[in-house]
Amino acid sequence: MKALHLISFNYPYPPSYGGIIDVYYKIKALSELGVKIHLHCFVNQIPEKTDPEIKNITENVFFYKKKKNPLLYFSPVPFAAAIRNSNMLLHNLMKIKAPVLFEGLQTTSLLTQLKDKGQYPLYLRLHNNEAEYYKGLSSSEKNIFKKIIYKVEAIKYENYQKKHLKEFKSVFCLSEKEFHETENYSGNAKLIHIFHGNRTVKLLDKKGDYFLFHGDLSISDNKKALEEVIELFKGFSQYKLIVASDRASDDIKKKINSVKNIKLVPIETNENLHHLLENAQANILLSFQNSGTKVKLFNSLYNSRFVIINQNITDDDSLRDLCLYGSNLQEIRQHIIDVAERDYSGSEHRKTVLEKEHSDESKAEEIIRVIFKN
Structure with missing residues (x-):
């Protein structure tokens, strides 16, 4: 035994x-x-x-x-x-x-x-x-x-x-x-x-309804990342951003509420998180700490459509190749524009990579x- x-x-x-x-x-x-x-x-x-x-x-x-x-x-x-x-x-x-x-x-x-x-x-x-x-x-x-x-x-x-x-x-x-x-x-x-x-990659239809940022907003790295994303979406009034978190200070809530196209929603359960992921057109994952692959990357790749990342979300080349990578905020901004109206069709490729190498x-x-x- x-x-x-x-x-x-x-x-x-x-x-x-x-x-x-x-x-x-x-x-x-x-x-x-x-x-x-x-x-x-x-x-x-x-x-x-x-x-x-x-x-x-x-x-x-x-x-x-x-x-x-x-x-x-x-x-x-x-x-x-x-x-x-x-x-x-x-x-x-x-x-x-x-x-x-x-x-x-x-x-x-x-x-x-x-x-x-x-x-x-x-x-x-x-x-x-x-x-x-x-x-x-x-x-x-x-x-x-x-x-x-x-x-x-x-x-x-x-x-x-x-x-x-x-x-x-x-x-x-x-x-x-x-x-x-x-x-x-x-x-x-x-x-x-x-x-x-995660066990299987979800097969989703071609379009989602919004961009998604999710994470624990009591962590300083996530707060800093959200501030950058809020600034980006101030210039994108035509795109809807959902910020999903159970931990948001009054100061963060005030910043979110000041931008009409950004909405804060609670996560509360895994079922709710998966529902948010499944209906997102793209996930925006940013970090300013180089500490390996973030678990939210796996949740996004298995359960959602496009995933836009910066350099600190993963140091695994096979995972980075499944994402849209931006080395700076200008490149992140361009990826947001590019995928806003694009059909998603990457599920089968993700399935091959993730279920073989990352189970x-x-x-x-x-x-x-x-x-x-x-």
């Missing part, structure tokens, strides 16, 4: 944002291939019950409250890792002898103690080059206090990554960039692209081969 401890930085349901989407659909794919998952979750509040969607794909689920001590900001350990520390986690890991997969460096505060035990093969899912990620957050953030916090976290993670990346049997990287960085540094990298939950099942099979050596 193949068993695996998986330590998640949050409770992976519902799978509503990038990192947790990867965690949930990874567990699901591994479970469907016969791996018994012992799931450990760090949470703000321990839930009263475990969702059946999680129960059905795990053997056990354990919860640990994240620490709330603000003094941990002064720890040499990155804050996100310092608050995810639990003696009970160590106790529960010791009860069941199985390999351990850490989801992100922020879950690795027990790494040294586990390594000292010597009986647990240790693996890491590297969700980001965290030092680069926090540098990017600092650069995009306008609040000076948050900007400083992110800058300090970036410095901490730079040291933390150098110290610990070599201690894992394998590091599963999301992107080409992080794969090469990790492989050059520690020689234990494996490239496993993001788990996204969750094939990624889970690769993880099983690495961890269980078969």
